[in-house]
Amino acid sequence: MSLYRVLFSLLIITSLLAGPAIGDEPTAKKDGERTEKEVIDKKESPKHDSKEHQRKNNESKKDDKQHKHGDQKKDKQKASAPKKPSKDAAKEEESKREAKPKKEVKPAPQKEEQKKDEKPKPSQDDAKDKAEKKDAGDPPKEDAPKKEMKPEPKKEEPTPAKTPAPEPKIEAGKPKQMESKLEPKAEEKHEQIPAPKEAPKPEPKPVPPPVAKPDPKKLAATDLSQVDEDFALQGEYYGKLRLPGGILETTGIQVIARGDGNFVGRQLRGGLPGNGWRNGQLIDLSGKRDGETLVLSQGNYQVLVRGGKAIVVNSAGDTLGILTKVQRRSELLGLKPSSKATVLFDGTSTDKFIDAKVNEKGELQIGTVTKDPVQDFRLHIEFRLPYMPYALGQARSNSGLYIQERYEVQILDSFGLPGEFNECGSLYRTKSPDINMCFPPLAWQTYDVYFTAARFDNEGNKISPARITVQHNGILVQDNYLIPNKTGAGKPEGADARPIKLQDHGNPVVFRNVWIEYLGGPVVTNQAETIVTPEKN
Known part of the structure; x- marks a missing residue:
């Protein structure tokens, strides 16, 4: 072992x-x-x-x-x-x-x-x-x-098939350096280099601030693009109605807009002013628009207005007739000047006026006077009133033709009114027109005026008053009227000649086709002498 x-x-x-x-x-x-x-x-x-x-x-x-x-x-x-x-x-x-x-x-x-x-x-x-x-x-x-x-x-040694492509190593703690390598454009200084100077461009015109919508109660339309829905119903209707016993009678109805769908009207027996009706019988009407239909009435008596027609129905419900809407035109509209006339304004020149203004349509605006004074003359002038449904009385398209800057022939939207002494065609606050011949607003109207100046003696005493004859839309509304004194805010009477003034009362009234014939005439010393006036039409 x-x-x-x-x-x-x-x-x-x-x-x-x-x-x-x-x-x-x-x-x-x-x-x-x-x-x-x-x-x-x-x-x-x-x-x-x-x-x-x-x-x-x-x-x-x-x-x-x-x-x-x-x-x-x-x-x-x-x-x-x-x-x-x-x-x-x-x-x-x-x-x-x-x-x-x-x-x-x-x-x-x-x-x-x-x-x-x-x-x-x-x-x-x-x-x-x-x-x-x-x-x-x-x-x-x-x-x-x-x-x-x-x-x-x-x-573990990866096989060649699975070995990923080598990627660049990014050192920890240096992200900014890596970003600069990947995106070198971020460090380029092209933006810092000032661009080449270009020719200075004109500065754009400042855009005006938005215009506030006008107060409808201050509406003053000067053309059809500015009107409201009531305007289509306003106007004159003409035709015949069947009276008791089967008699047909010519009748006219004037429809007047008062704003917000409110209307007044009057039915004229015999026709329209200057065309059958001579200040005769009439029926006053009132009503309100409902959509495209207007119902005017007096008690059970009704007038239904729509589509350019006026259907008249009596208190028993019987249809008396259907009137048609009409647009009347003055017979003297566009009247050419005579061989002896002087053109004051035809849309091309304002040399005959002082401080005259013309709108974009070539129409003469209010607030000007003629350069030459006048004595006896014949004048033709055409005017157009704006549509102002909310305005009443003297605020409704007011202006005036001031002769010698002393005597005013009133210019006003008096369509459908009784024709008072301060309405269209009157001697302002002196004499009413014999008939109200005013057309609806936005319609061109005419004044033809015959004027004889007052006569004074050598001592300045008036020995003969001024006389005037006025035709409104071709119808005589002032017949050789003796003007007792100046009218309204006119200048005092005198022997000196003075110009014609187109009054500026703040409303956009415009004028065209203005011409005059100077008739002259010496100062009257004998009251027995008379002034010849144009014949009645």
Whole structure:
């Protein structure tokens, strides 16, 4: 026994002196140790029969193979498993290994892996401990060093197909530098370079502030684009009505807008002013518009106005007749000047007026006077009144033709009114027109005036009053009337000649086709002399 022990110790010493080779597996060491033991056992027990010795030898070889196979699989699991296996999992793995057919695994690849890893050589004491543990068949403990359990990520060499393309390394803490490399345009200085000077562009005209909507109660429409819904119903209607007994009688109806759908009207027996009606019988009406229909009434007597027609219905509900809307025109509208006339305004020049203003339509505006004074004359003038439905009385399209700046022939929207001494065609506050011939607003109207100035003696005493004849829309409304004195705010009477004034009363009245014939005439000294006036039309 002592000889065997000496030999065993010598083997151990020589193995320790030689040192464990890098990459040798513990299984190889176990195989060497077991072969030495078998030699010693053979020498110690030569008397054993060959069968028993062969059986034991076979069992030892099987155990060695199992140990080798188990140890190799354990090492592979340690290298591939990123986490520590639990004890139960280790036992299950061992049972699976025993059940599977055992194959011999060559230790050469593990040696190469160990060489690649370049792990430090284990010491002799560590080798002895590992050998004793594996001989005893103990399972691997959980607290094994991490270096043996988890392989470094560098061990796994990616295949060429899965190797990603190399990406540029970005140094930590320098994101701004990387951005400047990826986007060099951000650092370009083209924007800082001033652009070449261009020719100065004209500054845009300032946009005027939005014009506030006019107060409807101050409406003063000068053309059809500015009117309201009531304007279409306003106007003159003409026709015949059936009276009791079947008699047909000519009738006219004037419809006047008062704003907000309110209307007044009057039914004229015999026709319209200057065309059948001569201040005769009339029926006053009033009503309100409902959509496109206007109902004017007096008690149960009604007039339904819509679509350019006026349907007259009596108190019994019987329809008496249907009148049609008409737009009358003065017979003297557009009258051309005579050979002896002087054109004061034809839309091309204002040389005959002082401080005259003309609108965009070539119409003469209010607030001007003629340059030349007048004595006896014949004057033709055309005017147009604005549509002012809310205005009443003297605020409704007011102006005036001031002769010698002393005598005013009133200009006013008096359509449908009785024709008072301050209405259209009157000698203002002096004499009413013989008939109210005023047309609806926005219709052109005419004044034809024949005037003879007052006569004064050498001492300045008036010996003959001024005389006037006025045709309004071709109908005589002032017939050789002797004017007793100045009218309204006119200048005092005198022997001196003065101009004609177109009064500015704040309403947009306009004029056109103005011409005059100067008739002259000396100062009258004998009251027996008479002034010739134009014939009546």
